[in-house]
Amino acid sequence: MARLVMKFGGTSVGDIERIRNVAAHVQREVDAGHQVAVVVSAMSGETNRLVGLTRDVARLHDAREYDVVVSAGEQVSVGLLAMALQDLGVAARSWLGWQIAMKTSDVHGAARIETVDVAAMEEQFAEGRVAVIAGFQGLSSNGRITTLGRGGSDTSAVAVAAALKADRCDIYTDVDGVYTTDPRMVPAAKKMNRISYEEMLEMASLGAKVLQTRSVELAMSHNVRLQVRSSFDAPDDAKFKNMVPDDIVGTLICDEDEIMEHEIVSGIAYARNEAKLTLLGVPDRPGIAAQIFGPLAEAAVNVDMIVQNMSPDGKTTDVTFTVSQDELERAVKVVEAEKDGLDYSQLQSAPEMAKISIVGVGMRSHAGVAQKMFTVLAEQGINIHVISTSEIKISVLIDADFVEPAVRALHAAYGLDEEVAG
Amino acid sequence: MARLVMKFGGTSVGDIERIRNVAAHVQREVDAGHQVAVVVSAMSGETNRLVGLTRDVARLHDAREYDVVVSAGEQVSVGLLAMALQDLGVAARSWLGWQIAMKTSDVHGAARIETVDVAAMEEQFAEGRVAVIAGFQGLSSNGRITTLGRGGSDTSAVAVAAALKADRCDIYTDVDGVYTTDPRMVPAAKKMNRISYEEMLEMASLGAKVLQTRSVELAMSHNVRLQVRSSFDAPDDAKFKNMVPDDIVGTLICDEDEIMEHEIVSGIAYARNEAKLTLLGVPDRPGIAAQIFGPLAEAAVNVDMIVQNMSPDGKTTDVTFTVSQDELERAVKVVEAEKDGLDYSQLQSAPEMAKISIVGVGMRSHAGVAQKMFTVLAEQGINIHVISTSEIKISVLIDADFVEPAVRALHAAYGLDEEVAG
Numbered sequence: 001m002a003r004l005v006m007k008f009g010g011t012s013v014g015d016i017e018r019i020r021n022v023a024a025h026v027q028r029e030v031d032a033g034h035q036v037a038v039v040v041s042a043m044s045g046e047t048n049r050l051v052g053l054t055r056d057v058a059r060l061h062d063a064r065e066y067d068v069v070v071s072a073g074e075q076v077s078v079g080l081l082a083m084a085l086q087d088l089g090v091a092a093r094s095w096l097g098w099q100i101a102m103k104t105s106d107v108h109g110a111a112r113i114e115t116v117d118v119a120a121m122e123e124q125f126a127e128g129r130v131a132v133i134a135g136f137q138g139l140s141s142n143g144r145i146t147t148l149g150r151g152g153s154d155t156s157a158v159a160v161a162a163a164l165k166a167d168r169c170d171i172y173t174d175v176d177g178v179y180t181t182d183p184r185m186v187p188a189a190k191k192m193n194r195i196s197y198e199e200m201l202e203m204a205s206l207g208a209k210v211l212q213t214r215s216v217e218l219a220m221s222h223n224v225r226l227q228v229r230s231s232f233d234a235p236d237d238a239k240f241k242n243m244v245p246d247d248i249v250g251t252l253i254c255d256e257d258e259i260m261e262h263e264i265v266s267g268i269a270y271a272r273n274e275a276k277l278t279l280l281g282v283p284d285r286p287g288i289a290a291q292i293f294g295p296l297a298e299a300a301v302n303v304d305m306i307v308q309n310m311s312p313d314g315k316t317t318d319v320t321f322t323v324s325q326d327e328l329e330r331a332v333k334v335v336e337a338e339k340d341g342l343d344y345s346q347l348q349s350a351p352e353m354a355k356i357s358i359v360g361v362g363m364r365s366h367a368g369v370a371q372k373m374f375t376v377l378a379e380q381g382i383n384i385h386v387i388s389t390s391e392i393k394i395s396v397l398i399d400a401d402f403v404e405p406a407v408r409a410l411h412a413a414y415g416l417d418e419e420v421a422g
Numbered sequence: 423m424a425r426l427v428m429k430f431g432g433t434s435v436g437d438i439e440r441i442r443n444v445a446a447h448v449q450r451e452v453d454a455g456h457q458v459a460v461v462v463s464a465m466s467g468e469t470n471r472l473v474g475l476t477r478d479v480a481r482l483h484d485a486r487e488y489d490v491v492v493s494a495g496e497q498v499s500v501g502l503l504a505m506a507l508q509d510l511g512v513a514a515r516s517w518l519g520w521q522i523a524m525k526t527s528d529v530h531g532a533a534r535i536e537t538v539d540v541a542a543m544e545e546q547f548a549e550g551r552v553a554v555i556a557g558f559q560g561l562s563s564n565g566r567i568t569t570l571g572r573g574g575s576d577t578s579a580v581a582v583a584a585a586l587k588a589d590r591c592d593i594y595t596d597v598d599g600v601y602t603t604d605p606r607m608v609p610a611a612k613k614m615n616r617i618s619y620e621e622m623l624e625m626a627s628l629g630a631k632v633l634q635t636r637s638v639e640l641a642m643s644h645n646v647r648l649q650v651r652s653s654f655d656a657p658d659d660a661k662f663k664n665m666v667p668d669d670i671v672g673t674l675i676c677d678e679d680e681i682m683e684h685e686i687v688s689g690i691a692y693a694r695n696e697a698k699l700t701l702l703g704v705p706d707r708p709g710i711a712a713q714i715f716g717p718l719a720e721a722a723v724n725v726d727m728i729v730q731n732m733s734p735d736g737k738t739t740d741v742t743f744t745v746s747q748d749e750l751e752r753a754v755k756v757v758e759a760e761k762d763g764l765d766y767s768q769l770q771s772a773p774e775m776a777k778i779s780i781v782g783v784g785m786r787s788h789a790g791v792a793q794k795m796f797t798v799l800a801e802q803g804i805n806i807h808v809i810s811t812s813e814i815k816i817s818v819l820i821d822a823d824f825v826e827p828a829v830r831a832l833h834a835a836y837g838l839d840e841e842v843a844g
Contacts, residue, residue, distance in 0.1 A: 058505045065515070066505075068500065068516050069497070075490060076475065079476070083488075086484050086487075094490050096567075
């Protein structure tokens with residue numbers, strides 16, 4: 001017997017037929033003898049409808065009332081799923097954020113989970129009852145409803161799994177796992193069986209939009225084993241017969257110690273819509289970086305990659321950094337407003353850039369990984385504008401036009417292309 | 423300064439424009455210096471949509487999960503109304519049933535209010551904040567959401583008014599008050615300025631569907647002054663200028679001591695869809711009534727009027743009673759199944775009947791009120807099948823075809839027709 005948390009998003013509970021399908025997935029795990037908590041989002045489209053109503057009623061929201069309105073969506077889906085389970089003969093009850101209680105900070109609309117009280121749920125597990133939990137919502141210290149922000153249901157599921165000390169948290173989604181890169185771009189992309197939290201964080205924040213970054217961070221810090229798997233599988237698919245709790249059908253995101261053999265590069269992520277700014281001829285003196293990036297932070301511009309080069313004369317320096325395309329205009333204004341203090345000679349900006357990253361914990365112990373990346377891109381005639389590295393990833397900024405050939409060539413070069421039988 | 427509870431139904435909050443209109447009504451009372459709690463229903467159509475989802479998902483509901491789903495409707499409307507009020511510069515916050523807390527019995531889907539804790543709301547009144555309260559929903563002793571049954575928001579409003587010791591509870595609805603009879607049938611029907619609780623109860627349960635009966639009972643037992651008034655009035659209508667709290671624009675339902683002059687007959691109610699059953703030749707022995715009506719009660723048939731006459735021979739009796747038309751078939755089956763024990767000679771049934779009632783606390787102290795009713799109907803050639811009386815009403819059962827001439831003639835005869843200038 002294992003203890004499982006299963007999470008289904010809005011598409012998976014988008015209509016009554018799909019809710020019944022979710023119930024059948026849950027029934028399969030219950031029949032296998034597991035204790036199950038299910039976390040669900042609002043029916044697809046419902047959150048957008050409710051957000052639309054709040055926008056129509058007043059230009060400026062009270063975030064507390066916004067949370068009252070939008071949290072109604074999950075309230076409907078948990079009640080319906082509990083009914084659907086009961087209809088299959090599976091004992092179940094719904095839990096709203098305030099009933100659990102899922103205690104959060106009081107930052108309405110973007111609250112952070114603080115504690116989850118699972119004592120009452122565990123009592124009901126003992127009676128064989130499934131807990132159907134409203135994702136995305138919590139309770140502030142002064143008794144108001146909070147929401148966690150878009151995509152927060154993944155985080156709810158991980159928090160519940162951590163509190164329940166669950167053996168695994170399965171995120172059912174519209175893909176069947178995490179791929180070595182975007183399979184729409186590279187048909188030879190392979191589904192990974194396992195990936196470490198650290199690698200997944202790099203993949204997630206770099207554009208592989210399978211899981212909310214916060215949920216992976218939370219899983220890592222509480223060591224919750226996360227599985228990304230398909231909600232389109234038939235609940236009674238033959239492959240589920242005789243499965244043991246350790247069998248993985250999607251991609252398991254886990255501690256790297258749980259992964260026996262590491263590829264040197266596990267996956268390749270990309271992010272379009274990047275823009276580059278370069279300040280030429282900045283006086284090379286202590287504190288100059290703070291002087292540039294302080295005002296940008298105050299203006300809420302998110303700066304990603306930063307590179308600083310000495311110029312040949314040794315007295316000035318060039319600073320290059322990237323922001324997302326929609327923040328470029330704002331960033332340029334901020335830097336221009338600081339022209340007197342910064343005393344740079346020239347400001348250059350390039351709006352159409354993309355970031356390609358190779359990710360893998362294996363690169364820690366292998367030399368020549370970066371060199372190979374640069375060589376492959378050079379062979380494709382692709383110019384690298386900025387390089388930034390961490391322990392387990394190397395990112396390069398290139399012209400947006402070259403995203404596809406770059407990703408394809410790197411995917412093949414690092415041995416990630418699926419072997420085709422024949 | 424007065425303390426007011428204002429209640430708005432689903433049609434009044436049916437879309438964003440109407441929610442803004444409700445906010446303007448509330449603002450008017452706040453500007454007049456009153457402390458205000460507003461009770462609202464779900465946006466019109468929303469409760470039906472949610473009930474439809476629960477029916478689609480499972481034939482047999484868990485009533486606790488049904489309540490989770492349908493109570494989401496009021497959650498949306500209170501949040502939106504609080505926002506609309508804030509947008510007008512009126513301080514407001516929403517309160518859900520579990521936040522108040524509105525404690526109820528645990529009969530899900532038809533819970534009864536037990537206690538209402540208004541301490542937190544009263545604190546906020548002191549800060550000038552309007553309380554926007556979700557109608558229809560409460561909290562059971564074991565922490566689950568309950569609902570009060572259809573139309574329960576009227577009852578929520580009265581319960582809140584009682585707990586707040588409000589000066590008045592205004593029910594905003596699609597009519598501008600309670601009329602002496604149905605104005606669609608009798609154009610000369612007059613809006614009443616005041617009506618006693620007892621009279622309203624007779625009017626409400628007899629077919630004048632303005633207010634839920636339970637809400638009038640609750641108002642009577644807690645002496646809450648209820649006003650039925652129109653939600654279609656423009657919030658800034660000139661007639662609201664310089665009003666004092668005792669001014670009434672609709673119909674006030676109050677203790678009869680508050681009503682100076684009583685009409686002998688205050689109003690005339692009618693109910694179509696009545697059916698009559700007669701058991702002829704029933705042995706006249708003790709316990710026979712229990713033997714007839716016990717099985718009907720067990721079969722959940724609602725029996726309304728009951729009349730028993732001795733037959734001329736003095737040994738048997740005829741028993742006549744009425745049920746609603748949709749329960750007639752069931753009632754006939756029950757009585758036929760008991761034929762052996764009841765030993766009646768014949769069962770007659772008539773499906774197309776109607777009940778007409780004249781209502782008025784004044785009839786207590788006036789003789790000849792009933793006699794006048796019988797005379798008026800006889801003059802119209804209308805046959806009376808059954809008569810039943812209480813202290814403040816006289817009801818007669820007639821053929822359904824004669825409802826209109828009967829109500830019109832009685833309305834004129836008791837002096838209720840509006841005087842037309844001329």
